[in-house]
Amino acid sequence: MSVVLSELHYLPSIPYFQQLLGAEKLLLDAHEHYHKQTYRNRALILTAQGPQPLTVPVVDGARSEKIRTSEIEIDYRQNWRHRHFRTLQTAYGASPYFGYYADYLQDIYAQKPARLWELNLACLHLLLRCLRWPLPLDFTTEYLAPASSLAPPLLDRRDYLTPKSTLAKAEPDSPSQRPYPQVFGTAFVPGLSVLDLLFMRGPAAGQFL
Template sequence: MHKKVAVLQSNYIPWKGYFDLIASVDAFVFYDDVQYTRRDWRNRNKVKTAQGEHWLTVPVKNKGRFEQLINEVEVSDPGWAEQHWKTIAMSYRRAPCFAEMEGKVRAIYEQAAKLSLLSQINQHLISALCPLLGISTRLYRSEDLGRADGKNERLIHLCQALGASDYLSGPAASCYLDQAAFAAAGLGLDYMSYDGYPVYPQLHGEFLHGVSVIDLLFNTGSDAAAFLQRRPA
């Protein structure tokens, strides 16, 4: 039986490519029992505003906690969600599909505001946004699936725990994944491509692919899933 799995750390309201990766597999694993990396995509992402690109950052406690895992990171300011929503609403209120998506995305943020761990927030947001993008992939957490030692060994273990036949990796991991180890475990190894996404009507100047997926949702609404379809060059 063919079953493709992807494994990736949770990010804060990630870009459309992250959701395309989820949509491209049968099972997706949030890989949050690994070390937290600062100034990364774990707790921040970009939206477009009338003044240009703007970072939305979830404030977290990391002073003196250099070894903490992603799923141990705590939020330091419980008012972050309300502040982020105000910025989002102000930036996208003139978007074609803001009225269609406002209530749904606002409700997702109201739920996220009640959570105290970054991993919980990220996983909640991603899980809740998937249906708005037409994605029904099963989502799992790595800490629920057991572990093995070693980068490649851990990923192979997670694939085997889910009965996978193939592993779909992000392109950046090609520098450390051991194809022979995956082959020895009976797993196919493929790499995701993020090339060929179509542009869509976007507010605030020059088109940018790399902003949060909420930009896509507010600009295209129920048609958003069509813009996750990559087109050959």
């Protein structure tokens, strides 16, 4: 058993949840600095055109000075909430369980969280509940140095999964690679948001992990 230390992702991937298997708690880094082009504000889903990212626009996410992820504000000048939900509806409307979970997602979007941290945390709570996975969550109270200086049972997985590394770090026999029916195509696409699995397997998704 271990405590996994990780950053918060937007609609996390199957590999994200896979790394939590066997963990007794997830420790979320509340003091890390925001990084561009990561899963902090991006999720990958499967559409008729193939894998497609859903990206939450943020305010000043590209500025040079460092800013905590927990302080990053969402840019509501763009109508991303409508675009994300419509894309999910188009991609998964025909899936067996989209209708079971769609309203919960809409409720989160309707709350219009001011910060990316608040949005991601609400999504994580929802997904854990839908997966029927009662994993305790906790938050760092200060900056923790990189993995080399952390002692067991704390397992540092910060930035372990990135858009460039997800597939490379997925084990061949891992649940993220084990095929399940998907809405589009005949070749299985791994490394997607856990929504892909949830919409296809419903209440059984948690057991699949």
